[in-house]
Amino acid sequence: GAGVSQSPRYKVAKRGQDVALRCDPISGHVSLFWYQQALGQGPEFLTYFQNEAQLDKSGLPSDRFFAERPEGSVSTLKIQRTQQEDSAVYLCASSRAPGGATGELFFGEGSRLTVL
Amino acid sequence: SQQGEEDPQALSIQEGENATMNCSYKTSINNLQWYRQNSGRGLVHLILIRSNEREKHSGRLRVTLDTSKKSSSLLITASRAADTASYFCATDSYSGTYKYIFGTGTRLKVLA
Numbered sequence: 001g002a003g004v005s006q007s008p009r010y011k012v013a014k015r016g017q018d019v020a021l022r023c024d025p026i027s028g029h030v031s032l033f034w035y036q037q038a039l040g041q042g043p044e045f046l047t048y049f050q051n052e053a054q055l056d057k058s059g060l061p062s063d064r065f066f067a068e069r070p071e072g073s074v075s076t077l078k079i080q081r082t083q084q085e086d087s088a089v090y091l092c093a094s095s096r097a098p099g100g101a102t103g104e105l106f107f108g109e110g111s112r113l114t115v116l
Numbered sequence: 117s118q119q120g121e122e123d124p125q126a127l128s129i130q131e132g133e134n135a136t137m138n139c140s141y142k143t144s145i146n147n148l149q150w151y152r153q154n155s156g157r158g159l160v161h162l163i164l165i166r167s168n169e170r171e172k173h174s175g176r177l178r179v180t181l182d183t184s185k186k187s188s189s190l191l192i193t194a195s196r197a198a199d200t201a202s203y204f205c206a207t208d209s210y211s212g213t214y215k216y217i218f219g220t221g222t223r224l225k226v227l228a
Contacts, residue, residue, distance in 0.1 A: 042220050044218070045215050045216070048215050091158060105149075109158045110157075
């Protein structure tokens, strides 16, 4: 596609429910990042994939968070047993080069998660 | 988290004025980027400056980088109402792999 696509754009979940957020990066982009953005804050790093390999998951806040990119393109961020503190916008970004250090990140519009 | 800090946190100016926002970071970098975010939208890349560069221009944008002070500034000249957005700096961080660490952002409001 022309840009990074995320779905759903909005998700309301009851506390304790599991959610899955999808990211479709720009075709051919090697690097894929997930960020979490709380209201009024900057994006906080969650995890990084180079193709299908998850090379860095140091930002995942707990073992309830899980991300995958099985074929090196589409990625899914799964949150199990959601808590109210998980409410945030989840941003996906992709980059042409391996690692993010060599160029710009292309962001999707984000998935806004509200946990009631 | 190890976010950088932007200041000011919020800035309100009149159309036609210049807007300057600053970013400080903590560790050595290879490059620094500035991004813009309109309300409810994703981030859009504005400009990248490498650690061996001191100044860079792109249209109405001017970015400076002082690696000795670990700081950068973004200047938007002749601002327009459409420049109203949040602006973030992002620094690359290496800890086994590369990732970008974002600052807390400056919310710019340009009044028509």
